[in-house]
Amino acid sequence: xxxxxxxxxxxxxxxVIYMNTGFTGxxxxxxxxxxxxxxxxxxxxxxASPDGLAFTRGLSGExxxxxxxxxxxxxxxxxxxxxxxxxxxxxLYGMQWQPGDEMVTCSLEHPALATPASVIEExxxxxxxxxxxxxxASAGEMAEAFASAINEKTKIVALSHVQYSxxxxxxxxxxxxxxxxxxxxxxVDGAQTGGQLNIDVRALGVDYYSISGQKWVLGPxxxxxxxxxxxxxxxxxxxxxxxxxxxxxANPELGPPKPAQRFRIASQSPALVAGFTTAVGLLREIGxxxxxxxxxxxxxxxxxxxxxxxxxxLTGPTSFDSTCGLASVATEGWSPAxxxxxxxxxxxxxxxxxxxxxxxxxxxxxxxxxSDVDALLDALRTISKERPPELxxxxx
Ligand SMILES: Cc1ncc(COP(=O)(O)O)c(C=O)c1O
Numbered sequence: 001x002x003x004x005x006x007x008x009x010x011x012x013x014x015x016v017i018y019m020n021t022g023f024t025g026x027x028x029x030x031x032x033x034x035x036x037x038x039x040x041x042x043x044x045x046x047x048a049s050p051d052g053l054a055f056t057r058g059l060s061g062e063x064x065x066x067x068x069x070x071x072x073x074x075x076x077x078x079x080x081x082x083x084x085x086x087x088x089x090x091x092l093y094g095m096q097w098q099p100g101d102e103m104v105t106c107s108l109e110h111p112a113l114a115t116p117a118s119v120i121e122e123x124x125x126x127x128x129x130x131x132x133x134x135x136x137a138s139a140g141e142m143a144e145a146f147a148s149a150i151n152e153k154t155k156i157v158a159l160s161h162v163q164y165s166x167x168x169x170x171x172x173x174x175x176x177x178x179x180x181x182x183x184x185x186x187x188v189d190g191a192q193t194g195g196q197l198n199i200d201v202r203a204l205g206v207d208y209y210s211i212s213g214q215k216w217v218l219g220p221x222x223x224x225x226x227x228x229x230x231x232x233x234x235x236x237x238x239x240x241x242x243x244x245x246x247x248x249x250a251n252p253e254l255g256p257p258k259p260a261q262r263f264r265i266a267s268q269s270p271a272l273v274a275g276f277t278t279a280v281g282l283l284r285e286i287g288x289x290x291x292x293x294x295x296x297x298x299x300x301x302x303x304x305x306x307x308x309x310x311x312x313x314l315t316g317p318t319s320f321d322s323t324c325g326l327a328s329v330a331t332e333g334w335s336p337a338x339x340x341x342x343x344x345x346x347x348x349x350x351x352x353x354x355x356x357x358x359x360x361x362x363x364x365x366x367x368x369x370x371s372d373v374d375a376l377l378d379a380l381r382t383i384s385k386e387r388p389p390e391l392x393x394x395x396x
Contacts, residue, residue, distance in 0.1 A: 001285040003294055007367040010218075016348040017372045021365035022164065022192055022326050023352050025218040027279065028367075034278040035220060038271035047270075056270035063277040067225045070280050070288070071209065072200040079226045079260050080268060080276075084191035085112040087210030087226030088158070090263055091187045092116045094236030095155060099125030102153040104146060104179075106170065107132045108163040108356070113189050117158065127153075135168045135317040142322075143174035154184045161199075162192040165354045165361065166316030167299070167326035169197075176205040185232070191215060192326055194225075195280075196295050196365075198288035201227050208232065213272075216295075216365060219279035220272045233259030240265050283366070291366045295325025298364035298373050302327055305377035311384040315357040328359035331384050336360050338388040339380075347379045 012018040012026035038056070045051040064075040071078070081087045092103075092113075097120055105117050107130040117128040129149040133142045146157065157179045162169045172188055179186045187208035193199060194211025195218065201209050206229070213223030228236075238245065242265050244257035283291055303323065306312050311332040317323050331339050336353030339360045343349040354361045362376065 001282050003286060003290065003366055006282060006286060007369065010367045013367055016350060017375055018350050019362045019364065019368060019372060019376060020350045020352050021216055021218070021363040022361060023363075024214050024221065025195075025216060025365060026367075027218050027220060027275065028282055030282060031219060031275045031279045035271045035275040038274045042270065059270045059273050059277070060268070063225075063273050063280075066277045066280045066284070067211075069284060070194070070199070071211075071225075071227050072202050073227050073229075076260075077227055077229060079228060079263065080273060081210070081224040081226050082222050082266070082268070083214070083224040084189055084194075084210045084212045087208070087224060088113050088187065088189055089116055090226060090239070091208045091210075091228075091236060092120060092156070092158060093239035094263075096237065097124035097126045097155070100153060101126045101155045102151065103128045104149045104154055104157045104159075104184075105130055106146075106159045106163065108165055108168065109160060110164040110189065110191065112191065113158055113160065126155075129154075133168070133170070135166060135315075135322065136319065138319065139171035139174060139321045143171045143178060146170075146175045147178035150179060150182050150184055152182075154179075154182065157184055157186040158189075159186075160189040160192065161197070162324055162326055163316075164192055164326075165356055166328045166359070167192075167324060167361070168317050169193075169322045169324050171321070172206065173204050176207075180205065185235075193324075195283055196292065196325055198292045201229070213276040213279065216363075217276070217279050217283065218365075218367075219276040222269065223272050223276035228260070236263075238262045238265075286366065292324075294366055295364050295368075296323065298368055298370065299323055299325040299327050301370060301373045302362060302364060302377070305373065306380070309377065309381050309384055312380050315359040325364035326361065327364070328354060328357070328361045329380070330357065330359045331380065334383070334388040335391070337391055339383065341392060342383050342389060343376070343379055346383075347375065349376055349379060351376075 009028040064078040068075045176186045185207035190211040195216030209227040213219035214221040244261040315328045351360045
């Protein structure tokens with residue numbers, strides 16, 4: 001598989017210019033085929049017949065192994081989830097919070113992390129220190145800002161690797177090192193990085209890393225994975241009761257369940273898990289170094305082009321170390337929703353609107369090409385000279 005064959009295998013590249021992978025990525029044909037194959041097989045022999053169960057039993061292990069290879073973890077350290085949010089919640093709500101305990105996070109976080117941080121404050125009397133970083137700060141300055149927020153009350157550092165609203169990439173390794181110097185673990189929300197960056201959880205030195213299957217990985221909705229470093233499971237209690245906990249209570253002679261099993265509350269679709277595995281496999285075949293470099297180079301082309309359009313400006317980082325394939329652009333006199341509407345109605349270019357700061361967010365994914373970026377730049381150059389349209393009722 002090459003970047004070119006990946007593009008050819010994605011239907012959305014034929015009729016539209018799809019630049020909203022940070023929301024949900026379009027799946028390549030081999031992923032759709034794999035999902036269909038598993039569904040048909042299950043339907044043919046019966047999903048829970050002896051043959052059906054034998055067929056689907058191995059699919060989770062296969063996915064754990066594939067994701068472990070993506071992140072440089074071991075399969076035992078990978079827990080399959082239904083998305084990034086689930087993994088983040090398992091960790092944050094799996095900790096024992098006391099009044100006065102602190103969490104260090106970033107002021108730009110997605111609700112997937114920002115909301116549990118607020119609920120933990122309200123529920124347990126804990127305190128979240130929301131570090132404000134300027135997208136123009138250097139990696140060293142950002143790391144320093146997080147390091148100085150950590151103190152003896154800090155229980156965890158929790159933040160996104162790439163901030164969803166503006167594409168700011170945080171210096172996770174330096175922040176993890178600063179946290180560990182004070183004996184504090186770190187969880188990373190990797191919704192915008194899993195499948196976009198070449199992530200090495202060992203090199204980053206993180207304790208927990210949560211990714212989505214349906215975004216940059218280009219897998220199906222309802223899939224994802226949480227990396228839990230080595231023995232860290234023992235520091236967490238499941239926020240819910242599960243089959244494994246019930247079985248262990250009913251049959252104490254069998255001993256405690258495996259740590260990760262205690263967290264498995266919902267069953268997963270074998271077909272979607274298999275599709276997730278295939279999607280990760282395709283990216284690994286292309287090579288995550290190639291994927292990361294491609295997304296970043298399209299992002300650089302976009303950023304350079306925006307700088308030449310009067311009335312358009314980047315709301316995110318411009319310095320090389322903090323940028324990636326995700327970028328956000330504000331258009332003077334236009335609301336983000338108006339830009340999204342015209343880009344789609346007139347040009348069939350799909351992007352999304354974000355707030356804080358208000359902008360359109362553009363995802364330069366592995367299947368996008370330079371002509372996609374150029375078409376978007378041309379469209380923005382044209383519309384930025386016009387008056388914005390009335391918003392359609394559904395856009396409000
Ligand atoms: C930074 C970030 N975290 C979490 C999420 C939610 O991911 P998921 O739907 O996989 O839980 C998103 C996107 O929707 C995101 O951008």
